[in-house]
Amino acid sequence: MSNNEIADQITSIYGFKVSPSVISNCIQTVQDEMRDWHERPLENNYPIIMIDGKVFKIKTEEGGRSKYVNKTLYVVVGINADGQKELIALYVSNTESATEW
Template sequence: MKRIRGENQNSQIISKYQRIIHDKFILDVLSLASTRLSNNEIANQITSMYGFKVGTSVISNCIQTVQDEMRDWHNRPLENNYPIIMINGKVFKIKTEESRRSKYVNKTLYVVVGINADGQKELIALYVSNTESATEWMNILVNLKERGLSETCIIVSDGLKGLKEAIENVYPKSNAYYLHGSYD
């Protein structure tokens, strides 16, 4: 962070010699980053929001830290203690910028929730893809198996396209149940 000499800089967000930044600050940085602003633009917005200057390296470090944590979470080994998993995919229209023109494309968010032996639900995986297909489901289930989810007794889903075949190939001993509607 840039140092401003000759002024008393007592910030309520980042105190002198502080190395850990408050969650709200990080959430604000990530929120601004999600709008596709540059690090300079984010730094300017943070300056107007909080009343102190922040260098682009601080912005970059905040974003990189969260990306690293997300990658670690997504690649973490799974304990094989989820007798039940619930799988769902939801298609969203996402606005993208291509050649300075806005365009909407479909993206599928895949969510995998495990229910442990104590009955507690845990989010165990999130995936984003351009399509919902048997190939994508196969990749997801193989990834779960490689991360340690070697067996599961029951798989609950709403009969998504290609999922049945993927389950039969990756988890042939599991019982698959297909429900329509919400399964909270």
């Protein structure tokens, strides 16, 4: 979705206007935060690590045409020595396979 389309959806759902530049700034902030989170050092050792993937159909634009493609969201959870679960990573891949783990 374009920033204009997102702004229109927010207006439609919530009844107030948001400019496309606000949407752009929000997206940039989230992307910066996600990059920092992905690059953080891990503070624990994890005797157990669980990885799972969920496939989603994502709408993309190619050559002026819309199409849906499968993307896999991977979630990596570690269990520390105290038995507490911690989210270690989230990442998106084009496929769901063991080679992506």
